[in-house]
Amino acid sequence: MNEPAPGAAAAGDRPAGALRLARAIDRLTGRIGRAASWLTVLTVLIAAGNALARYVGRFVGVPLSSNLWLELQWYLFSIVFLLATAWALERDAHVRVDAVSGRLSPRVRAWIDLLGHLLLLFPFTLALLWATLPSVRASWAVRERSPDPGGLLRYPLKTVVPVALALLLLQGVSQVIKDVARVRGRLGAPPPDAARQQEPV
Secondary structure (H helix, E strand, C coil), X not given: CCCCCCCHHHHHHHHHHHHHHHHHHHHHHHHHHHHHHCHHHHHHHHHHHHHHHHHHHHHHCCCCCCHHHHHHHHHHHHHHXXXXXXXXXXXXXXXXXXXXXXXXCHHHHHXXXXXXXXXXXXXXXXXXXXXXXXXXXXXHHCCCECCCCCCCECHHHHHHHHHHHHHHHHHHHHHHHHHHHHHCXXXXXXXXXXXXXXXCC
């Protein structure tokens, strides 16, 4: 009976280990994305309260609204958009030309996804990260705040931009791992988006 070559078992474990890493990344971005999505509720409440305060203030002749509340709803919306981007990538929630991709085999779609992540996602995200870091450093150096009276601090919000880009890069690593596994036939095609919305992470 032939014995397996030394290191064969370890080599066979590499795909499984890589997929475990991908799932761990998926869980991380999923938790961050779901937590950020709850800020949408807070944004709506603040926007509604601010609009109500503005109209009531006009009626009683006392300004009840302020730039703080206006900027807070903008900041919260920005945070939701930024921190949920990686989760949207994991959920495959970005726009696709389904009339084309729906006609392709799962393996061809996996190849397209793999090339798209390697040739488009990574270079574009790295370029954005490189371009935003000087602005974030400058904002922290002067503790930048809004120029409007009663406005909020700007440098904490600007810090979210490179954090979101780093999460997007991390999720890109997970996507590439899964793309390679699908190309090699070691992972099935992802379910349709409607089904994925009901999947626990």
